[in-house]
Amino acid sequence: MRQAGAVSPGNVPVCYYGPGGRVPASLERRVRAAEVLLRCAACGLAVLAAALLGADRQTRVFFSIEKVARYTDMQSLVILVIANGVAACYSLIQCARCLVSIVRGGVLPLSRPLAWAIFSCDQVMAYIVISAVAAAMEAALIGKYGQPEFQWMKTCHLYKRFCAQAGGGVACAIAASANMVGVALLSAFNLFRLYGGGKAGATSGK
Numbered sequence: 001m002r003q004a005g006a007v008s009p010g011n012v013p014v015c016y017y018g019p020g021g022r023v024p025a026s027l028e029r030r031v032r033a034a035e036v037l038l039r040c041a042a043c044g045l046a047v048l049a050a051a052l053l054g055a056d057r058q059t060r061v062f063f064s065i066e067k068v069a070r071y072t073d074m075q076s077l078v079i080l081v082i083a084n085g086v087a088a089c090y091s092l093i094q095c096a097r098c099l100v101s102i103v104r105g106g107v108l109p110l111s112r113p114l115a116w117a118i119f120s121c122d123q124v125m126a127y128i129v130i131s132a133v134a135a136a137m138e139a140a141l142i143g144k145y146g147q148p149e150f151q152w153m154k155t156c157h158l159y160k161r162f163c164a165q166a167g168g169g170v171a172c173a174i175a176a177s178a179n180m181v182g183v184a185l186l187s188a189f190n191l192f193r194l195y196g197g198g199k200a201g202a203t204s205g206k
Contacts (some may be wrong), residue, residue: 001145031189031190032098032102032181032206034186035183035186035190036095036098036099036102038183038186039091039095039098039183040095041175041176041179042087042091042176042179042180042183043088043092043095044093045172045175046085046088046091046129046172046173046176049080049081049084049169049170049172049176050085051169052165052168052169052172053071053077053080053081053165055165056070056162056166057069057070058159058161058162060158060159062120068191069159069162071166074139074143075137076135076136076138076139077136077139077169079132079136080133080136080169080170080173082132083129083131083173084085084129084173084176086125086128087125087129087176087180089124090121091125091180092096094122094183115187115191115194118187118190118191119184119187119191122183122184123184123187124185125184126177126181126183126184129176129180130177130180133170133174136140137170140163140166140170142154143155143156144156145164168193
């Protein structure tokens with residue numbers, strides 16, 4: 001367990017993680033700050049992306065027939081909205097966990113099972129958001145440029161405002177996915193540093 005105020009023989013403050021591993025306190029503070037920043041940014045960007053896409057609609061009249069373009073007309077955008085909603089909720093929960101850890105002065109995760117759980121969830125969320133973004137980008141490109149080989153017409157010249165707002169939502173989703181990747185890397189660091197103590201570290205996780 002971490003010993004508050006522990007001092008190394010060289011008078012350098014360290015944070016202990018079981019008998020085997022220890023991390024400098026300055027590095028621990030940077031990791032905590034980076035994790036909170038990335039998770040909060042991912043949450044905000046995911047909410048913004050879902051809001052932009054969910055509220056996106058444009059009405060056009062063609063030969064006295066009214067046609068309304070909505071994000072629900074494209075399955076990839078529906079999936080992207082759902083993925084960003086889930087990512088925003090998950091990031092908010094993790095932000096709360098990080099803030100509680102900072103306020104209490106403790107170090108989370110404290111155990112390898114918890115570290116593995118956080119690492120696995122972060123990886124899954126990053127892959128989900130990236131996959132949804134990739135699918136939405138492909139659909140957006142088809143809407144922008146069409147696909148002449150399959151005789152798929154481009155439609156963005158007919159719904160310019162709809163496409164512009166959808167493009168902003170996809171851009172926010174891309175930024176959110178980049179933050180999720182950063183979070184996944186940090187959670188990997190938080191996990192694998194628990195195994196840095198050799199034999200002593202291995203016994204502490206049992």
